[in-house]
Amino acid sequence: MTQKRKTIVITGASRGIGAALVNAYAAQGDEVIAVARSRPKTSWPNVQPLAADLATDAGIARLAEVVAARSQGIDTLINNAGIQNQITLTEPVDPATIDAEIALNLSSPIKLTLALMPFLHTPGSTVVNVTSLVALHPKPSAPVYSATKAGLASFTRALRHQMSGKGITVVEAIPPLVATDMTAGRGRGKLTPEDMAAAIVAGVAAGATRVAPGKSKLVLRLNRLLPGLVAGILARE
Template sequence: MSTPDQKVAIITGASQGIGAGVVDGYRKLGYAVVATSRSITPSDDPYVLTVQGDIADPATAERVVSAAIERFGRIDALVNNAGIFVSKPFHEYTQADYDDVTGVNMSGFFRISQLAIEQMLRQGGGGHVVQITTSLVDHASSELPSVLASLTKGGLQSATKALAIEYADRDIRSNAVALGVIRTPMHPVEYHETLGAMHPVGRMGEIQDAVEAVLYLENAPFVTGEILHVDGGQSAGH
């Protein structure tokens, strides 16, 4: 159980990479954390509650939010980090690709954000919702065909701004972090040089770059509706 004044964050896609880094980042801020992913395992930290499940399934969102309220009593932040990226020529995408990407990237955002915002409104005191998106939304690349990323993450960026305006007068902020390619276990080492060269700064980003962007937004009460590019300059040009 958290102390009455301890804030609580929910992180999706939290078992590894950026999500795991964000969990650690919020704990260092003193937040209790509810962490969810399909493969997440229990934590030794009494202030980190893990919930296994597929965020594309609305039932997972219901379980995660219920667990947060039952264990810690409130929700102050939600980081919609879970995402799937499939790069292939548009005409080669399959129905399964479409279902997988839209399921996690869009359905995975929709229900849990609804439930988290409902709880923020119920308890008063505001809150914060953050989407993790991709810089490719703002600069399509011939080297990395990714229409499904643009379709889903582009939708999230528009929704980020809409939520910011809808709830601004109730002190619930909504922001997004638009990432370049981040060095995580999903990228084999042999591709690092090629992926790094896709950024004007000549290298990939690090997990901590993404984490610090999220924490900046968490600690920036006058910032809402912002799409924060953490992409080595990609969105500016190449």
């Protein structure tokens, strides 16, 4: 029996984990809408690239228009786009930098989920929010990033409660350190973006509500027993 082609919306799709997700879904024959500020480059005929700044309401509205125009609805929304700023709180910080980080990492997945809700198939669709281990305990050098990821993890749980019984699965994807532009020059033993993407694809297919591959699984387990130790480890990341 041939599997039905699904429609997947992936944000932050021009590089890193997002680009690897685009390739993984496209390779299995799904239809992908791939979004980033810079139009994602692709040679897959089943990928529709879109340039949209999701830190703005106009960018979110543009993506919603594109989804509405396709008329077949969507099976999976992956809120993956994110930025991480290193901020020293004892030095002057441009408020626009703070606003932009909160807008993309926290406001945009919330607004996008609401904007695309009418197009999510029920039952059977999935919303994936990509958070971070720093949602558990902050990384002091990235205080706004950590706050946005803790906020997104909380929103993910609230969304899951509201979607229970409606046929929409809500997934929290928690990457360990992954070798992308975001982590360039730091960390060792990083997961490849392809392995992170494969874990998300497999988790969504299996109906999982949490995807935490590699060291993330270990850290989450350790955090249940020794949260103080994990807080100290994450503070050094």
